Amino acid sequence: MNDTALNQQTDIEVTTYNKLYIGGEWVSPIDGSIEDSVDPSTGKVWARVAFGGTKDIDRAVAAARKAFEGGWRSMPGGERAALMRRFADLYQKNAPKLAEIETRDSGRALRESRLDVGSHHNCYHWFASLADKLSGRTIPIEEAVHAFTTRVPVGVVGAITPWNVPLMSAAWKLAPALAAGCTVVLKPAEQTSVTSLELAKLFEQAGFPPGVVNVVPGDGKSVGAHLVAHEDVNKISFTGEGATAKKILRTGGDTLKRFSFELGGKAPHIIFADADIEQALNAATSSAWALCGQSCALGSRVLVERSIYDRVVAEFVIRAAKVRVGMPLDDSNHMGPQAHDEQLQKTLSYIEIGKHEGAKLVAGGKRLVTGDLVNGYFIEPTVFADVRNDMRIAQEEIFGPVVVLIPFSGEEEAIAIANDASYGLAAGLWTQDVGRAHRVSAKIDAGIVWVNTYRYIRWSTPYGGFKNSGWGRENGLEALDGYLDTKTTVISTTGQFPDAYA
Ligand code: ADP
Numbered sequence: 143m144n145d146t147a148l149n150q151q152t153d154i155e156v157t158t159y160n161k162l163y164i165g166g167e168w169v170s171p172i173d174g175s176i177e178d179s180v181d182p183s184t185g186k187v188w189a190r191v192a193f194g195g196t197k198d199i200d201r202a203v204a205a206a207r208k209a210f211e212g213g214w215r216s217m218p219g220g221e222r223a224a225l226m227r228r229f230a231d232l233y234q235k236n237a238p239k240l241a242e243i244e245t246r247d248s249g250r251a252l253r254e255s256r257l258d259v260g261s262h263h264n265c266y267h268w269f270a271s272l273a274d275k276l277s278g279r280t281i282p283i284e285e286a287v288h289a290f291t292t293r294v295p296v297g298v299v300g301a302i303t304p305w306n307v308p309l310m311s312a313a314w315k316l317a318p319a320l321a322a323g324c325t326v327v328l329k330p331a332e333q334t335s336v337t338s339l340e341l342a343k344l345f346e347q348a349g350f351p352p353g354v355v356n357v358v359p360g361d362g363k364s365v366g367a368h369l370v371a372h373e374d375v376n377k378i379s380f381t382g383e384g385a386t387a388k389k390i391l392r393t394g395g396d397t398l399k400r401f402s403f404e405l406g407g408k409a410p411h412i413i414f415a416d417a418d419i420e421q422a423l424n425a426a427t428s429s430a431w432a433l434c435g436q437s438c439a440l441g442s443r444v445l446v447e448r449s450i451y452d453r454v455v456a457e458f459v460i461r462a463a464k465v466r467v468g469m470p471l472d473d474s475n476h477m478g479p480q481a482h483d484e485q486l487q488k489t490l491s492y493i494e495i496g497k498h499e500g501a502k503l504v505a506g507g508k509r510l511v512t513g514d515l516v517n518g519y520f521i522e523p524t525v526f527a528d529v530r531n532d533m534r535i536a537q538e539e540i541f542g543p544v545v546v547l548i549p550f551s552g553e554e555e556a557i558a559i560a561n562d563a564s565y566g567l568a569a570g571l572w573t574q575d576v577g578r579a580h581r582v583s584a585k586i587d588a589g590i591v592w593v594n595t596y597r598y599i600r601w602s603t604p605y606g607g608f609k610n611s612g613w614g615r616e617n618g619l620e621a622l623d624g625y626l627d628t629k630t631t632v633i634s635t636t637g638q639f640p641d642a643y644a
């Protein structure tokens with residue numbers, strides 16, 4: 143379903159993915175189109191991708207419904223698990239290739255993609271291991287009644303994924319959905335759709351029944367919105383921006399389907415003076431610039447106790463200079479470009495906002511255009527010091543390699559600043575005082591708090607946000623819950639029912 147040809151004008155090999163994966167078949171879009179996918183490191187088209195239209199969504203949902211009713215929901219959990227494991231093995235085998243494609247499409251440094259994509263098979267295995275353990279419970283009431291619950295899949299799921307980590311996001315949604323017995327229509331983001339079509343190949347190879355997983359890339363506002371509004375979709379699992387989530391609620395609200403939302407973040411990363419500063423700096427600088435700043439869990443707001451503030455600022459400047467920014471497929475580089483031009487422009491505009499707000503730019507701040515990087519969307523690792531928490535650069539999600547350093551004095555102020563944000567996804571804190579670790583972590587409004595570590599994320603640990611960072615959880619048993627309904631059955635053991643009108 144894909145072939146590669148040389149583009150004579152750009153001298154770049156362009157791979158065409160001209161089919162959608164629907165009902166176990168590779169089909170041409172009915173009312174969609176073939177769109178360009180740009181390599182953000184060169185600014186040039188590297189792939190052409192089939193985008194579905196609304197009619198394609200309709201047939202994908204119909205295929206998912208047919209697969210759900212036709213056997214997937216009632217297939218013994220152990221059999222679903224076996225298929226998932228076969229898929230996970232294929233995923234593991236193909237991980238190096240998938241990582242390379244993800245890097246090509248999103249610009250994420252290959253050394254990062256390899257680590258991340260190389261772990262996803264574990265997510266599929268972990269949820270596979272739960273597929274035959276979806277037990278309910280018995281509820282003791284009285285002898286004449288046997289009451290019990292069963293766990294049933296919610297049905298057809300629309301999985302809408304973002305452009306920054308398409309494969310990880312797909313794993314976090316598909317693995318629990320399939321384990322629960324749901325069927326899925328996956329709609330990846332416009333900018334990075336290719337890896338989801340590669341995933342579809344693996345589902346096909348693993349022998350999944352037709353229609354259990356369907357992949358339809360497409361425009362969010364029309365095709366994504368159609369999936370959201372669809373009467374026959376029972377749940378939307380969405381990762382993306384808060385503004386889009388609100389639109390989704392409005393579009394899908396009429397159908398009363400279920401929603402889970404994994405949205406943005408502006409995570410506080412708090413460094414107390416009593417911390418192991420070296421380790422804290424390792425974590426804080428790593429999480430400032432990983433994924434070129436394009437992840438909602440990153441510690442983009444670093445809160446530093448005043449007595450060590452100057453030292454931390456100086457270290458950030460030194461370490462920013464050590465980040466090797468360059469072609470993402472080159473293993474020696476730490477950071478690639480922003481994933482698309484719009485994001486690059488957004489980041490550059492926030493850097494201007496920070497300067498106007500009076501924050502002190504102490505490192506980076508510019509687009510990189512030398513040599514090979516000339517047409518790519520590269521930007522310097524950027525550090526703002528002397529930032530106040532009420533500045534826009536401290537409150538709004540930039541999604542670029544821009545970190546803000548905010549001083550504080552004492553625990554209370556650290557907690558107050560940390561919680562003074564509309565987001566509540568993640569937080570980190572560094573201290574060697576065990577009591578303080580407990581006190582502060584308990585008071586931070588975030589779905590996940592890391593103490594003396596950062597971005598420790600696994601398929602088994604629930605992940606998701608408070609406040610504007612979302613609803614529901616991905617990963618962990620809580621993620622599985624999101625794809626299940628509880629059904630209560632009450633059976634009379636006597637069959638006697640009194641005549642109310644005797
Ligand atoms: P960003 O603005 O960073 O691209 P979005 O939240 O717009 O983030 O995108 C995340 C995902 O949501 C993408 O797959 C995108 O196509 C999809 N999307 C965008 N708008 C809508 C919408 N109105 N309804 C459903 N999905 C949408």
